[in-house]
Amino acid sequence: MPASAPPRPLDLKRQLLLRVGLFTLALLVVSTAAALLEARHRVRGDIARTGPLLAQLISDTVGRSENAYSRTLSEDDLESAPLQPIAKLVHVCVRLTDIYSHPVAQRCFAGEPRLPAALRQSMRAVIGADAVYQGAVGRFPGIAIGQLTVTPDYDRELLDLGGKLARLLALSAMLLLLSFFIYRPVRNALAPSADILATLSRMEAGDLRARMPAFALIELNRIGAAFNHLLDRLDHTIRDQQHLAHRLLSVREEERAHLARELHDELGQYLASLNAEAAFARELAQEGVPALLPCAESIGRTSGHMMEVLQQILHRLRPSGLTEFGLLPSLQQLIADWNTRGRGRTVFTLAAGGLPADLPDDVGVSVYRIVQESLTNAVRHGRATRVEVTLDGGATGLRLSIGDDGQGGAAPRRVSAADGTGATPAESANGTGGAGYGLLGMEERVLALGGSLRVRSSAGGGTMVRVELPLAQPAPVGEAQP
Ligand SMILES: Nc1ncnc2c1ncn2[C@@H]1O[C@H](COP(=O)(O)OP(=O)(O)OP(=O)(O)O)[C@@H](O)[C@H]1O
Ligand SMILES: [Mg+2]
Known part of the structure; x- marks a missing residue:
């Protein structure tokens, strides 16, 4: 079976922050996209529904006036009582032009534009440039005296969207903050791993007196106690082994000394007496049997040489x-x-x-x-x-x-x-x-x-x-x- 790959080291803090961060980012992106889509559909619907209604209201106002026959459009037509609340509710801008397309009145009911043009253009792109209503305004059915153009109030929509995004950002910040709060207790729970690693490093460096400290978690405490017990036994075993080896060496030295003594006292004595005998034989041979002289001298030399070798051996055995x-x-x-x-x-x-x-x-x-x-x-x-x-x-x-x-x-x-x-x-x-x-x-x-x-x-x-x-x-x- 192939050996499984070793697990990659895990940095808990990094992982936690990374995952919460990625989740928050994804949440932010999805929520922003949803908010943009919602704004687009809502505003387009509002324009399509309220455009004809506003044109109708203005036409009704013009038609009810006293001089309806000669009446032309004016800025006051945008102030009529029923028109105001509707226009404010749906955030639109309206523009009135006469039959010659000359501007008569123009206003956004929620207030005048304030935001930079670039922002407004991007909002327009989101909602769609075709989200516009254009309809005729008349005194009587079939008689037009001008035209009404209704467009979305991009500034107001942008402000609404900004508010939503700000709330989303606040939520994301809360999520990140939450990950910090979660990390602290997790880190505290894992803190003993640093102590365990420190003890193992000391052991690795050969310090057999290293022991696991007491832990707050009962399970870890049991593991630590079992580990310490093992270390005790290892320490004892190594010391026993050292002691045994020490004894063996002492016995070896004692044995060498004993051997040296025996060699010296036994073999040494025999060689000394052999040497003396050889000297005596040499003297006798010189006096009476000259033919034995070489043999006696050879025995003397050999025994002398053996004594020298014995001395060397004795010296090595016992300095x-x-x-x-x-x-x-x-x-x-x-x-x-x-x-x-x-x-x-x-x-x-x-x-x-x-x-x-x-x-x-x-x-x-x-x-x-x-x-x-x-x-x-x-x-x-x-x-x-x-x-x-x-x-x-x-x-x-x-x-x-x-x-x-x-x-x-x-x-x-x-x-x-x-x-x-x-x-x-x-x-x-x-x-x-x-x-x-x-x-x-x-x-x-x-x-x-x-x-x-x-x-x-x-x-x-x-x-x-x-x-x-x-x-x-x-x-x-x-x-x-x-
Ligand atoms: N000073 C040295 N220079 C070069 N080689 C060495 C040296 N010391 C040891 N060696 C090498 O290491 C080997 C082991 O040495 P070791 O002393 O254990 O055994 P030995 O000398 O061969 O035999 P023994 O010591 O039992 O008579 C030797 O055979 C030799 O090859
Ligand atoms: Mg050697």
Whole structure:
């Protein structure tokens, strides 16, 4: 089944205002169009109905006058009592002309025109230029003495329409205002989402102490409590894991020390006595059996060589002086050994400072082992000519870096105990992140101590290993710190 597209992010305020705004606009457009159409039909109907009526009223007035035979039209004919209220009611303008089409009188009953000509013309276009009544005015039926022209009072119609539009605009403004009033409570109801997002961001940044606050909504409160419970458990699990890894490393170091002791006390003693026996045999051979001399000397050389190898193994298993003299002298010794072994082909340097006097043993051992492994890697894989080790101590932690100018090419790694994960792209690729277990062991040590490790390596550009170790250890859950 194809994966459904992720929902588009919704800005509530924007959406609300946009929808209400669009609705208001549509309402405004439709209502305006309806008002224009209504005006057109009403005014056209008014002209068609009232035109003949007005002509008839004026004719009646003229016909009733005393001198009806010689009577001509005058301005007073528009003042007749029955004509006034009708003309005012329907908003029309009338014009009287005599039989020669000379203007006699002209007036709009609701008042004189006031609005700009352009506006009047647009209203005329809306109503239609043909909305005009023209009819004859006569003394007697069949005898015309002039003509009446009735047109809509465009100004009055425009003012009426303006009034309607103003009411519509006021209604629209009310609708927009209403959307603001609706938005406030909705925003308040959704306010906890900001708190939830803030907590999730803190978690994402590795802060496992982040917890959901209390919410006013009971349902959200329950979700928050369940989430906090999960976080508690995650926090405990990660701390347990760190503690376990820490214990494993301590056991490993103890095992190495035990092995070193056994090798030294057992194998070392045998080799020493073998060496002494070989010396004795050499003396006897010199005195009585010269044929045995080469054999005795060979046994002596071999046992001597085995003792040297044993010393090296013992030194790797248990760095001499680390517990007795501390980290710095041991590192200096390690660097000096590598410089001797490198015979100038590779130069090793150490810059260290600010180390606390009471550095915990497990931190010291881990730093030593990480440097040991990194130097080996730099020579073995990087074929470096220069390897720089720096170690800075501070109140809260140690910063260690081992950089070489070798050929690089190690898979990049980044682990941090704060993230609660030790997975790296390299690990997921083949399980160990490379051919061996050196870098993996470094990661284990760093994670067990609650620190972080980063390996950067570019082909031809050397390799840089950076480690940060906190000095205040997180207290293991449910058990005392060893
Ligand atoms: N300084 C370095 N320069 C170049 N490549 C490196 C460097 N450090 C590590 N690598 C690469 O990363 C791989 C993994 O290193 P890692 O120390 O984990 O294993 P290893 O050295 O091959 O074996 P082990 O350490 O178990 O004896 C190495 O095989 C090597 O390819
Ligand atoms: Mg290695």
